[in-house]
Amino acid sequence: MVRAIGVIDSGVGGLTVVHELMRQLPKEQLIYLGDTARCPYGPRTKEEVQKFTWEMVDFLLTKNIKMLVIACNTATAFTLEDLMDKLDIPVIGVIQPGARAAIKFTKNNQVGIIGTEGTIRSGAYTYALKKIKTNIHVNALACPSFVPMVEKGILSGNQAREVVNSSLGPLKKDKEMDTLILGCTHYPLLKDTIQEVIGDHVTIISSSEETAREISTILDAQQLLNDDELIPVHQFFATGDLEIFIEISKSIFKEANFQMLTIKKANISKSQVS
Numbered sequence: 001m002v003r004a005i006g007v008i009d010s011g012v013g014g015l016t017v018v019h020e021l022m023r024q025l026p027k028e029q030l031i032y033l034g035d036t037a038r039c040p041y042g043p044r045t046k047e048e049v050q051k052f053t054w055e056m057v058d059f060l061l062t063k064n065i066k067m068l069v070i071a072c073n074t075a076t077a078f079t080l081e082d083l084m085d086k087l088d089i090p091v092i093g094v095i096q097p098g099a100r101a102a103i104k105f106t107k108n109n110q111v112g113i114i115g116t117e118g119t120i121r122s123g124a125y126t127y128a129l130k131k132i133k134t135n136i137h138v139n140a141l142a143c144p145s146f147v148p149m150v151e152k153g154i155l156s157g158n159q160a161r162e163v164v165n166s167s168l169g170p171l172k173k174d175k176e177m178d179t180l181i182l183g184c185t186h187y188p189l190l191k192d193t194i195q196e197v198i199g200d201h202v203t204i205i206s207s208s209e210e211t212a213r214e215i216s217t218i219l220d221a222q223q224l225l226n227d228d229e230l231i232p233v234h235q236f237f238a239t240g241d242l243e244i245f246i247e248i249s250k251s252i253f254k255e256a257n258f259q260m261l262t263i264k265k266a267n268i269s270k271s272q273v274s
């Protein structure tokens with residue numbers, strides 16, 4: 001029986017990883033779970049993020065997944081080690097791939113990172129970057145208004161530009177920064193606007209794309225790649241309202257890929273939704 005790759009996020013952000021996976025690994029079946037009912041995770045405590053993430057993981061384990069992708073930087077920052085310890089399938093988060101790519105691209109070691117309050121507060125990117133290269137200079141900024149805007153489906157236009165422009169003010173002053181990590185999987189959905197605001201002299205790194213590349217390497221090394229010839233039907237689940245989730249999925253996947261998936265509501269919560 002074909003086993004799927006399980007992908008989790010607090011909402012629609014992880015779909016940017018799924019999009020890349022569909023492109024890079026077209027034979028793989030994907031099961032996605034977005035905890036849209038409790039999104040955003042960014043302002044939540046570490047304990048809450050850990051609890052909610054485990055609830056998502058428990059749901060996906062019932063689907064017999066062969067690998068777990070934590071397509072959420074906030075959840076990666078607070079749960080990656082624990083999940084790697086406790087699960088007997090490969091587990092990958094989005095922070096290390098993003099950090100590795102930034103090191104590859106920066107020419108002057110001046111790296112910016114934007115993410116949720118939780119990710120920035122955790123210091124996980126700075127740690128990951130400095131672990132690879134000690135003399136790297138990191139300018140980290142939380143952008144708490146991006147995720148709620150993306151979850152509403154506002155991905156471009158004047159409103160998006162205004163929000164991105166006012167949030168990135170402190171980073172625009174950093175004339176040295178030559179590389180900027182999108183340290184939240186929701187942010188690639190705003191990539192064009194972010195690039196426009198920050199300027200073409202800055203290379204933008206999407207942790208989503210980098211993670212998809214590493215997933216392919218891990219599956220290959222562990223001989224877990226699917227060689228079945230059947231075209232996969234992907235299963236997407238969301239814990240909240242499906243209407244906006246479907247709309248955003250349509251705008252990300254376009255018609256051909258959208259035909260290849262089913263979208264259903266999931267009830268995973270063992271705790272109060274707040």
Ligand code: DGL
Nearest residue numbers: 013040041042073074185
């Ligand atoms: N997409 C998520 C991340 O990469 C989470 C955003 C949120 O729930 O605040 O951090």
